[in-house]
Amino acid sequence: MNSALKWVVKTALDDRLEKERGVQYEVLGIREGWKGLTYGESANPEFREHITPLNQDIVRTWDRYGGTFLGTSRLSPYDPKNDQSKVVIDNIEQLGLEAVIAIGGDGTLAIACRLAQEGVNVIGIPKTIDKDLSETDYTLGFETALNVITEEVDRLRTTAGSHRRIFVVETMGRSAGWLALEGGESCGAFIILIPEHDFSIEKVNELVVEGRRAGARYEIIVVAEGAKPVGYSEFVKEEGVDSFGHKALGGIAEFLAKEIRNSTKLESRSVVLSHLQRGGAPCAYDRRMGRYFGIAAVDLVVKKDFGKMVCYKNGKITSCPLEEIMGKLNLVNIETQYDTERYNGRRTIINM
Ligand code: F6P
Numbered sequence: 001m002n003s004a005l006k007w008v009v010k011t012a013l014d015d016r017l018e019k020e021r022g023v024q025y026e027v028l029g030i031r032e033g034w035k036g037l038t039y040g041e042s043a044n045p046e047f048r049e050h051i052t053p054l055n056q057d058i059v060r061t062w063d064r065y066g067g068t069f070l071g072t073s074r075l076s077p078y079d080p081k082n083d084q085s086k087v088v089i090d091n092i093e094q095l096g097l098e099a100v101i102a103i104g105g106d107g108t109l110a111i112a113c114r115l116a117q118e119g120v121n122v123i124g125i126p127k128t129i130d131k132d133l134s135e136t137d138y139t140l141g142f143e144t145a146l147n148v149i150t151e152e153v154d155r156l157r158t159t160a161g162s163h164r165r166i167f168v169v170e171t172m173g174r175s176a177g178w179l180a181l182e183g184g185e186s187c188g189a190f191i192i193l194i195p196e197h198d199f200s201i202e203k204v205n206e207l208v209v210e211g212r213r214a215g216a217r218y219e220i221i222v223v224a225e226g227a228k229p230v231g232y233s234e235f236v237k238e239e240g241v242d243s244f245g246h247k248a249l250g251g252i253a254e255f256l257a258k259e260i261r262n263s264t265k266l267e268s269r270s271v272v273l274s275h276l277q278r279g280g281a282p283c284a285y286d287r288r289m290g291r292y293f294g295i296a297a298v299d300l301v302v303k304k305d306f307g308k309m310v311c312y313k314n315g316k317i318t319s320c321p322l323e324e325i326m327g328k329l330n331l332v333n334i335e336t337q338y339d340t341e342r343y344n345g346r347r348t349i350i351n352m
Contacts, residue, residue, distance in 0.1 A: 001067060001068040001072075001103050001127055001140060001141070001290070002059075002062040002063055002064075002065050002066070002067065002068055002069055002282070002290070003062065003063035003140075003282060003286060003287045003288075003289075003290025003291055003294065004103050004125050004127065004140060004290040004291075004293050004294040004297070005029070005054075005059060005062055005068065005069070005070065005103070005290075005294065006059040006060075006062040006063045006290070006291075006294065007063075007290060007291045007292075007293075007294025007295050007298075008027065008101055008294040008297055008298055009027050009054045009055065009056060009058075009059045009294075010056055010059065010294075011294060011295045011298040011299075012025040012027050012298045012301070013025065013026075013027060013055060013056055017298075017302070021302055023302055025098075025301075026053065027053070027054045027055075028051050028052065028053055028054065028095065028097070029051070029052045029053070029054045029070045030050060030051060030052075030070065030100075031049070031050040031051070031052060031070050031071050032050060032070070032071045032072060032073040032075075033070075033071075033072045033073045033075065033104070033108065034073070034075055034076065034077050034088060034102075034108070034111055035050075035073040035075040036050035036051065036070075036073075037050070037077070037087070037088040037091045037092065038075070038077060038084045038087050038088060038091075039087075039091075040087065041090075041091075041094065042091075042094055042095075047091070051095065052070075063282070063287045063290060063291070064281060064282075064287075065281060065282075066144065066278075066279055066280050066281055066282055067279070068103075072104075074107070074242045074243050074244055074246075075243050076107065076110075076111055076243040076244055077111060078111060078114055079243045085114070085115070085118070088115070089115065089118060089120060092115075092120055097121075098121060098301070099121040099122070099123060099301045099306065100112070100115070100120060100121065100122050100123070101122075101123045101124075101125060101297045101298075101301070102122060102123070102124050102125070103124075103125040103127045103140070104124075104125075104127050104128070105126070105127060105128030105130065105132070105133060105139070106128070106132065106133060106244075106325075106329070107243075107244030107245075107246065108124075108127075109124045109126070109133070109309060109322060109325060110244075110326060112124045112309075112322055113307075113322040113323055113325075113326055116306065116307040116322055116323075117323075121301075121304075121306040121307075122306060122307060122322070123297045123300050123301060123306060123308055123309070123310070124308070124309035124310065124322050124325075125140070125293045125294070125297050125309070125310050126138070126139040126140065126293070126309060126310065126311065127139055127140035127141055128140075128141060128142075129141040129142055129144075129145035129172060129179060129277065129278050130142075130172060130173050130174065130175075130176050130178065130179065131176065131178040131179070131330065132173075132174075132175055132176035132178065132329045132330050132331065133309075133325055133329070133330055134324070134325050134328045134329060134330045135309070135311050135313070135320045135324055135325045135330075136309070136310075136311035136312050136313060136320075136325075136330070137311075137312050137313055137314070138289055138312040140286055140289055140290055140293065141278070141282075141286060142178065142179070142286075143283050143285040143286055143289075144280065144281075144282045144283045144285075144286045145172070145179055145183070145277045145278060146179065146182055146183050146186055147283050148273070148276060148277040148279075148280060149169075149171055149179065149183030149184075149186070149187060149222070149273060149277055150183060150186040150187045152169070152271075152273055152276065152277075153167075153169060153183075153187035153189065153220055153222070154187065156169065156220065156271060157218070157220070160217075160218035160219075160220060161217050161218050163218075163267065164217050164218055164266075164267065165218055165266075165267045165268060165269055166208060166218065166219045166220075166221065166257070166260055166266055166267065166268035166269070167218070167219075167220050167221070167268070167269055167270070167271060168221045168223055168253040168254075168256050168257040168260070168268060168269070168270045168271070169189075169220060169221065169222050169223070169253065169270075169271050169273060170223055170224075170225055170250070170252060170253035170254075170270065170271070170272040170273060170274075171183055171222060171223070171224055171225065171273055171277060172224070172225055172273070172274070172277060172278070173194070173195065173224035173225060173226055174195070174225065174226045174246065174247070174249055175195055175226055175329055175331065176194075176195065176196070176224075176226075176329060176330060176331050176332065177192075177193075177194025177195050177196050177197075177224045177226075177227065177331070177332045177338075178330075178332060179224060179277070180192055180193065180194050180222050180223060180224035180227065181194055181224075181332055181337070181338065181345060183222060184222035184344070184345065185344075185345040187220065187222070188220075189220045189221065189222040189344070190207070190208075190211055190216070190219040190220055190221060190344075191204060191207055191208075191219065191220075191221040191222070191342075191343045191344060192221075192222050192223075192338075192343060192344050192345065193221065193222070193223040193224065193227040193252075193256075193343060194224050194226075194227050194332055194338065195224050195226035195227050195228070195234075195331075196331050196332045196334055196338070197227075197334050197338060197340055198227075198228055198229060198230045198231075198232075199227065199228075199229055199230065199343060200229065200230055201229050201256070201259050201263075202263075203343070204221070204256065204259075204260065204343065205259075205260060205263045205264050207342070207343065208221075208260060208264055208266065209264055212266070221256070221260075223252050223253055223256060224252075225249040225250055225252060226249055227252055228252065229256075234247065234249055234252075235249060235250060235251035235252040235255060236248065236249060236250070236251070237249060237250035237251060250272060250274075253270035253271065253272055254270045254272075256270070257269055257270040289312065292312075292317050293310045293312075293317070296310040296317050296319065297310050300319055305319070307321055307322055307323070308320065308321060308322060309321075309322050309325055
């Protein structure tokens with residue numbers, strides 16, 4: 001996110017913009033996401049604390065750091081239990097914002113879309129390690145998270161190999177299996193389990209036993225938090241949903257490690273990567289994509305082409321109406337991207 005913020009600021013404040021396109025902007029950072037726009041009127045000190053002018057000096061080094069220096073929150077102004085959307089719209093007017101650039105996943109962008117429908121000039125930038133937003137082949141943070149998954153599994157191999165253990169590694173990914181699938185492919189996992197395909201516990205056990213018979217010393221199984229065995233519901237860490245309507249998932253790795261242990265008598269342990277995979281310095285790809293998405297967002301503002309999300313599609317940075325991404329997710333295609341026999345990545349690429 002920080003890289004996108006930096007490049008929004010640098011592009012919007014670039015002198016060339018005035019010379020070449022006849023526009024000039026100021027950039028205000030809004031702290032803690034939508035929450036930062038929910039504090040009553042401008043006289044309220046909390047309101048002022050959440051609005052911060054940004055310039056090129058402030059953001060100069062931001063792209064080297066993960067997360068967001070502006071902070072974030074999981075607050076939806078359209079939460080039916082506490083609808084604050086009118087306050088948000090009033091504040092946008094009071095601040096005289098010509099446009100709001102919202103960076104986030106399905107929750108954040110659903111709010112952006114509703115605000116756009118109410119007449120606010122909004123541009124979205126896709127950011128989620130889940131890579132589950134539709135109409136874009138990339139969402140910021142994904143590659144960095146894959147790097148963490150790969151590095152952590154490399155570390156686990158030390159113990160797995162020495163002790164001949166099975167490690168079940170739980171990644172994030174509520175509905176989409178991209179982190180587990182592509183993380184599992186990158187680290188060479190023996191089995192990959194994703195939310196898009198319910199798995200059979202017996203089949204997992206058989207694969208593990210076959211692997212051992214074939215001479216494997218240990219097995220790495222990568223499972224997405226949203227994956228589940230046939231006949232089960234998702235494993236939920238805490239009851240209830242957040243303001244965006246998301247459940248807190250977790251526990252499938254522990255459950256599966258126990259099942260494998262009980263059935264195969266092989267030593268199996270679980271590791272939950274949790275927020276570790278969402279942290280650290282962004283990889284080169286995320287820094288570059290944050291840059292391109294940030295620049296493209298300002299291009300859309302200059303063109304007054306509002307209500308759009310910046311996307312990356314077929315190798316090109318482009319845009320699509322925010323409305324088009326609503327209500328659908330980018331999921332793994334089981335037919336072409338997953339091997340339901342081996343519970344792993346595909347083994348045919350060209351001949352499909
Ligand atoms: O960013 C989406 C996500 O990574 C999901 O995969 C996961 O369920 C969720 O975030 C967990 O987020 P938190 O625990 O920070 O609310």
